[in-house]
Amino acid sequence: MTHHDEAAAVRPLTLAWVSRHLEPGERIVATAALHGGSTAEMRRLTIGTRDGGTRDLVLRTVTDLEHAEDRLHREAVALTLLTGTGVPAPGLVAVDPTAAHGEYPSLLMTHLTGRTVLDDEGLEARVPALARQLVAIHARRPAERPRAYAALTTAGTVVVPKGADAVAWAAAIDVIRGPAPPYEGRFLHRDFHPGNVLFDVPSPRATGARITGVVDWAAASWGPADLDVAHCSTNLALLHGPAWGLRFAEAYEEAGGVPAAAASERLYWRVRDALAFSEEVQWVAQPWREAGRTELTTRAVEERLDAYVTALMDTLG
Template sequence: MTNHDEAAAVRPLTLAWVSRHLEAGERIVKTEALHGGITAEIRRLTIATRDGSTRDLVLRTFVNVEHAEDGLNREADALTLLTGTGVPAPGLVAVDPTAVHCEYPSLLRTHLAGRTVLDDEGLETRVPLLARQLVAIHALRPAVRPPEYVTLTTADSVVPPKGADAAAWAAAIDVIRKPPPPCEGRFLHRDFQPGNVLFDVPPSRPADARITGVVDWAATSWGPADLDVAHCSTNLALLHGPAWGLRFSEAYEEAGGVLAATANERLYWQVRDGLACSEEVQQVAKTWREAGRPELTTRTVEERLNACVTALMDALA
């Protein structure tokens, strides 16, 4: 077995666990670390099959992550539920949520074709695709609902960026001191954003891009559609500029999605997600740089977040 890099090495107990879930005569011949995740180590495993061909699996390992058991159980349940729904999600192979067999809690799933695309080029094509995909996810009505959503950000945990508009941020923090508006529940991904969506983009025909997969279902929840829409909007704003965050909400409604009834209710969720991002700007910026956007320094992302929050508060005025 060869490793693409040192970080790709699979720990011995985990390697043995994975091997027990392979078909007879199969073996792991290569491992490769995949970048883009914040909470999990992600590795692509190349499997040699009995007929001489290969196939790929993906191993997600949560190392010293709080609530890893809950996240892996949610992901396993979601992948099982999504089978046959038309939502392009991976298939579950095995899960060890409490590290009974592995060194750390782990999940093994099928590998999907495609890649994450974080470039500005072709964004006008991808945003409507993202919106239509999220509408399809929200349309799911599982017999057993996932756990109710939670929001961890509080008025005291917000971290205004250096140079932020103090008045706008103070007003935004006041927004989330209020109770959330009433909502109709939907099946939520809870981390739907460009880093968790795979695309096939023909090099000569970028307008023919299509989504091949949606990954990372560890936060699957039941709650307002606005939560997912706001999260994707914020990520688009930080990746590509504030105008794209506004465009995503429009695209979601154009695709048939239904948001909160009033503008102030919608803005509540958008403000809440923007403030939540303030707590992890440095880590998010680092992840995006590693994924091919070296110009997205922490300072650049902070400036975009400040512009996003300020614009939201201007709309509330």
């Protein structure tokens, strides 16, 4: 078996566990590290089939044991619930959430074609595609509801960026001091953003925007559709500029999505998500730079976050 790099190597016990879930006569012939994951080690496993061909699987290994069992269980349940629904999620092959069979908790799933696209080029076509995909996710009515959403940011944990618009941020923080608005529950991805969506795009400048997959379902939840809309909006605002965060919310409605009726309720969810990013700007920006967006320094992302929070307060406040 060949390894594309040292990080791609699968540990012996986990390797044996994976092998037990292959078809008779199949074997792992190559492994390659997949980059972009922030909470787990991701590897593509090339499987040699009995007829001499190959197929690919993906192995998620979680080395942070504190939340591993919960996250892998959530993802396994979500992938099972999405089977046959038309949502392009990976198929579950096997899960070992407590590391009963390997060195670390792991999940084995099918491999989806396509790639993430974080460039500005072609964004006009990708944003409506993202919105349509999120509407399709929210339309799912699973027989088993996932766990209720969690939103941990509070008025006391917000970190106001240096040089930020103090008046706008004070008003935004006041918004989340109150209770969450009532909502009609929906099936949520809970981490829906461009980094978790795969596109069939031959080059960054191509205008096509066909989505081939939605990955990382480890935070799948039940809650307000506005929360997913808010999360993708904030990501787009930080990646491409505040106007794109506002544009995504519009695209979601154009695609048939139904956000909260009152502007004050929509503001609550969008501000809550944006303020949550204030606590982890450096952590958010790092994988984007590793993916080629080197201009997105921590300071640059902080400035975009400030501009986005200000825009939200001006538009909906």
